[in-house]
Amino acid sequence: MSLIDPAPRASRASRTYVPEDSTRAEMLDFAEFVSEIEAFLKAGGTRAALVGPEGRQRPVPDEVFRVLEQVTNALAAGNGITVAPNELRMTTQQAADFLGISRPTLVKLLETGQIPFERPGRHRRIALRDLTAYQKTFARLRESALDDLAREAPSSTSLNMDPTALDRLDTHE
Numbered sequence: 001m002s003l004i005d006p007a008p009r010a011s012r013a014s015r016t017y018v019p020e021d022s023t024r025a026e027m028l029d030f031a032e033f034v035s036e037i038e039a040f041l042k043a044g045g046t047r048a049a050l051v052g053p054e055g056r057q058r059p060v061p062d063e064v065f066r067v068l069e070q071v072t073n074a075l076a077a078g079n080g081i082t083v084a085p086n087e088l089r090m091t092t093q094q095a096a097d098f099l100g101i102s103r104p105t106l107v108k109l110l111e112t113g114q115i116p117f118e119r120p121g122r123h124r125r126i127a128l129r130d131l132t133a134y135q136k137t138f139a140r141l142r143e144s145a146l147d148d149l150a151r152e153a154p155s156s157t158s159l160n161m162d163p164t165a166l167d168r169l170d171t172h173e
Helices: 021-042 062-076 092-099 103-111 128-155 163-171
Strands: 015-017 049-051 057-059 081-083
Touching: 021 062, 062 081, 092 103, 092 128
Parallel strands: none
Antiparallel strands: 015 081, 049 057
């Protein structure tokens, strides 16, 4: 009898996969195949399945299929992809790079409590799950602000300006 570790060693570390040029055609073909499966599933088909070496089939959970589709599309496009557990702890520079912001900006977000962090010693550590939660919250706030601007735009006086007024402004330079 073999026991299965509930958290296999490979799932505890992040790993980056970069496609090789020699496999590009194979990746594109596989990505197209995965897209065909997705179209079939959207049309009401049953779940996708993996077939083992002995011919035994196992249904692919929907979440796993979505991950497979995203990874396949990224690799087929020639992009590398990193798979990391949600519990991964990052340095402030890694977290800033992940969010696409400067390290000082990230530190302000940490110190104001907008993103939780730990300080096991002298250095701050930020969990990947907290960074993705911040991204989702920030995206919702940004979307709400854009919706507010769109609602207010028709009542804005600058948008009701006579178009010929712009011509007059250009000629007085």
